[in-house]
Amino acid sequence: MTSRTPIALAASAGACALALGVTAPAMATPDQAQDKAMVSVFHGIPGMTVDVYANGDKLLSDFKPGTVTDPQSLDAGTYDIQVFKAGQGPDGTPALEKEVKVPEGGNATVAAHLSAEGKPQLTAFTNDVSKVDAGQARLTVRHVAAAPAVDVRAGGQPVFTDLTNPNEDTTTVDAGTVNADVVLAGTDTVAIGPADLNLKEGTSNIVYAWGSAQDKNLALATQTLSGMESTPNAVHAGGSGAAAAQNSSDQWLAWAAAAGAVTLTGVLVTRRVVGRRG
Template sequence: MVHVTTRRASFALIGIGAAALAGVMVEPGYAANTAEIYVVQGLPDKSLDVSIDGKSVDTGIATAKVAGPFKVEPGRRTVTFSDDKGVVLEKALTVEAQSSSDVVAHLPASASAAPTMTVFENDLSAVPQGKATLTVAHTAAVPPADIRVNGKVLFENVANGESLTLVVPADTYSVDIVPTGKNGPAVLGPVDLTVKAGGLDRVFAVGDPTKKTMNVAVQVIPTGSKGSDKPDRVNTGTGGQAVEYHGLMVPNILH
């Protein structure tokens, strides 16, 4: 059973610098009593088939690709990743009606351990004009790491299977991941990511730096915009500690 937990904290976004992330735009849509599942193929050097509750939904998904959305009935669902040798990974999760989830097949912190699956819930709330929601997920074979934006640590000690979520101005950001408490070498990036306004921009770090297979999976789900383009909040995701820099006040996660 895969459980999804989310920890959030809100604070004012005074300034974050340049912007980031080119992704594929995907239109969301729900029937009254369905949910949507996206699958992210984060296992290096593999081409995987995916089934949900025993029914094939896609085949030959390459590394760092996102497939879906797949509409499912709410309740307990089983997602299976397989290749020509058989089942690679299979886990059950519970989805709610009108929810959106990312199911990520990826390496754990130790690349020698068996692959794992992590589920991230997508917040499709509308964002202020000119802004976007940006989610960065740590799903690579890397110990807890710091995520830097434009050379400054924004979130520290983010573990494998955790994510962070920010509401930011649409722009292009330089993002890299470094070992916690160190300036480098970077295990990923720096990567220029162009964040698109009016959407949920998701970035998944995948792969194994010791085997030079680090990569990113990127996709955008439109959410729509609301209100004015005044500075908004930055929300923490499922883990990591936020830090303070250049007027951006980021409290420690307390819950």
């Protein structure tokens, strides 16, 4: 579902970024770029520091909850993504495993998170990096928390409604600052906020709601991708990832609606290299 509103809304939170442990060329030729994709990883499972592997190669070590990586260039193809408790891979049993297809020229974030029922799972989201009009920015909200549906309001008016796990919703808004809050779906009961949120022109801002309502450890994390300006000299810089945690003992919520979810395969032992498309 895609909506448009003149209200500026975004998540502002202290940034914490961790780059993927994959070396990408500083500059790629057009032919090389066509064989590549930009991939980020978000860790949204509370209380578990992990190592992340792709096709048997370690991408991330000691990856902490609430962190989203900067986008990194990977070869297009299919990857066997495995998540281990830190120090237990690659010969141990993964806590999570899923094959994820990365298309040429794509931009995606793979999220390890809790389902609505509180079970760990992997979900792959496609990041919209298309250009926005001058003075505009894009906001995407992703619900990856064990929590119920909510409405997101800006200036007291609903922007996203009935958002559920593991979905997302997106809107293009005026760049700027707005007072926003989150309420239980269909009510005026505030679950989080209000807060002043900022959205910069020409950016795509992705907000993750993660954690568990039952365990009272819900948090927010943000990922910002830059280079979406619709000006003649705009250059797509590939973006930057940022994450921030904002915990509360009595705040609970669930955000977002509709984007390609990848189902958890459970604890699998099959792990070796899945064929890449060169």
